[in-house]
Amino acid sequence: MNGDSFIKYMARQSRSNNSTRAAVADKREAILRAAITVFARNGYFNSKVSDIAGEAGIADGTVYLYFKSKEEVLHSVFDRLMEEMISEGEKELEGIIDADKRLRRIAQLHLEKLGSDRNLAIVAQVELRGSTKFMEEFSAAGFGQYLDIIRQTFIEGQKQGVFRQDLNATVCAKIFYGALDEMVTNWILSKKSYALAPMADTVMEVFFGGVLKK
Amino acid sequence: MNGDSFIKYMARQSRSNNSTRAAVADKREAILRAAITVFARNGYFNSKVSDIAGEAGIADGTVYLYFKSKEEVLHSVFDRLMEEMISEGEKELEGIIDADKRLRRIAQLHLEKLGSDRNLAIVAQVELRGSTKFMEEFSAAGFGQYLDIIRQTFIEGQKQGVFRQDLNATVCAKIFYGALDEMVTNWILSKKSYALAPMADTVMEVFFGGVLKK
DNA sequence: CTAAAATGAATGGCGATTCATTCATTAAAT
DNA sequence: ATTTAATGAATGAATCGCCATTCATTTTAG
Numbered sequence: 001m002n003g004d005s006f007i008k009y010m011a012r013q014s015r016s017n018n019s020t021r022a023a024v025a026d027k028r029e030a031i032l033r034a035a036i037t038v039f040a041r042n043g044y045f046n047s048k049v050s051d052i053a054g055e056a057g058i059a060d061g062t063v064y065l066y067f068k069s070k071e072e073v074l075h076s077v078f079d080r081l082m083e084e085m086i087s088e089g090e091k092e093l094e095g096i097i098d099a100d101k102r103l104r105r106i107a108q109l110h111l112e113k114l115g116s117d118r119n120l121a122i123v124a125q126v127e128l129r130g131s132t133k134f135m136e137e138f139s140a141a142g143f144g145q146y147l148d149i150i151r152q153t154f155i156e157g158q159k160q161g162v163f164r165q166d167l168n169a170t171v172c173a174k175i176f177y178g179a180l181d182e183m184v185t186n187w188i189l190s191k192k193s194y195a196l197a198p199m200a201d202t203v204m205e206v207f208f209g210g211v212l213k214k
Numbered sequence: 215m216n217g218d219s220f221i222k223y224m225a226r227q228s229r230s231n232n233s234t235r236a237a238v239a240d241k242r243e244a245i246l247r248a249a250i251t252v253f254a255r256n257g258y259f260n261s262k263v264s265d266i267a268g269e270a271g272i273a274d275g276t277v278y279l280y281f282k283s284k285e286e287v288l289h290s291v292f293d294r295l296m297e298e299m300i301s302e303g304e305k306e307l308e309g310i311i312d313a314d315k316r317l318r319r320i321a322q323l324h325l326e327k328l329g330s331d332r333n334l335a336i337v338a339q340v341e342l343r344g345s346t347k348f349m350e351e352f353s354a355a356g357f358g359q360y361l362d363i364i365r366q367t368f369i370e371g372q373k374q375g376v377f378r379q380d381l382n383a384t385v386c387a388k389i390f391y392g393a394l395d396e397m398v399t400n401w402i403l404s405k406k407s408y409a410l411a412p413m414a415d416t417v418m419e420v421f422f423g424g425v426l427k428k
Numbered sequence: 429c430t431a432a433a434a435t436g437a438a439t440g441g442c443g444a445t446t447c448a449t450t451c452a453t454t455a456a457a458t
Numbered sequence: 459a460t461t462t463a464a465t466g467a468a469t470g471a472a473t474c475g476c477c478a479t480t481c482a483t484t485t486t487a488g
Contacts, residue, residue: 208426211386
């Protein structure tokens with residue numbers, strides 16, 4: 001009748017396969033994925049909880065069995081993203097000693113991560129900045145931590161003697177992050193479809209060598 | 215009784231002093247200023263029209279005599295800002311020939327403009343990005359134009375032989391803009407109060423020369 | 429059969445927008 | 459000059475639709 005039936009049927013099927021704990025995690029996961037899709041499409045404030053539920057193939061009320069409020073859903077999206085970016089980053093960087101190589105790897109990972117999920121990128125770029133309230137919470141938490149990793153890496157590079165010592169590490173970290181961030185923003189806005197990750201090379205080229213002819 | 219009387223009295227006074235046209239412009243202006251203050255404090259979606267009216271010292275309904283809707287108020291804020299940045303920029307750049315000097319001046323103007331009005335900067339950085347809808351409208355209009363001026367300047371620099379010719383002008387323009395943008399974002403989020411404009415120097419230093427030790 | 433999970437209709441509050449009314453100002457009439 | 463009428467800007471209480479959240483009922487699982 002209303003077209004939901006197939007989705008709902010599949011949801012029941014998959015639930016019945018799993019242990020309770022796994023099923024709970026799955027459903028949370030499904031709601032988060034649905035939320036990312038819906039938020040990316042309409043923005044947080046224009047998205048209805050019923051949209052998220054519909055996208056996830058569940059009833060409106062079910063969302064509230066897994067999240068306290070609509071706002072908590074958005075929070076959870078960010079929490080998980082920052083957690084993933086930082087932990088995946090740490091693992092990837094483990095073996096790399098040279099600060100310049102580390103920075104290059106961070107740039108690649110950053111663009112790979114967001115370039116691999118356009119909806120997630122939209123939510124991250126758009127909604128995270130969508131309210132100063134959220135920004136303040138995040139600049140104090142995940143985002144500040146992320147920027148700090150870049151800053152520390154830069155300072156390391158200065159100690160290693162590969163980076164100019166006359167430059168302020170904090171500002172350089174912001175320039176580095178800002179450049180990457182702009183690549184992502186333009187990528188999500190662009191009508192053309194192109195790969196995001198390769199742009200890391202040009203960013204590093206400029207960040208390391210500058211644009212002036214020698 | 216309700217504390218409005220003085221403000222309302224002044225409003226009436228000022229109306230009676232001016233020609234109708236000037237009075238209309240003034241009131242529009244007052245509403246826009248109030249909106250910038252309120253949007254900066256609460257974000258667009260959390261701001262009520264009655265908040266804006268209250269901040270402007272007028273009745274709720276009066277807002278609708280000057281703007282079709284709440285959304286149009288936000289739009290007008292952006293329209294005016296982009297218009298100002300581009301026209302002021304063009305005027306300032308008139309006498310400057312060298313592309314590197316032009317870019318430096320653009321960076322200074324950008325940070326001076328937003329650094330001189332924190333509330334405006336908050337609305338520009340946060341709300342403009344706060345919905346894909348707005349972003350799309352603006353990347354097609356004012357913002358795209360702004361980025362293009364930077365790109366053209368870069369290409370000019372390549373022709374003049376001051377910038378490396380092996381770099382993609384579009385990407386370099388984005389890096390340049392992204393770096394500036396990040397300075398502004400961090401500035402509005404920071405609890406510390408510092409001057410934004412001087413950071414243009416460090417940005418140019420890195421953008422021109424890179425961070426690697428020669 | 430019992431407990432847990434899911435449902436979705438109903439609720440309640442909020443806030444953008446409207447519009448009947450007020451009132452200062454200006455124009456017209458005497 | 460004084461009174462009267464017309465104007466339209468401004469008001470703010472009332473409206474109306476929307477949507478987050480709740481909860482009585484139903485379905486599923488063990």
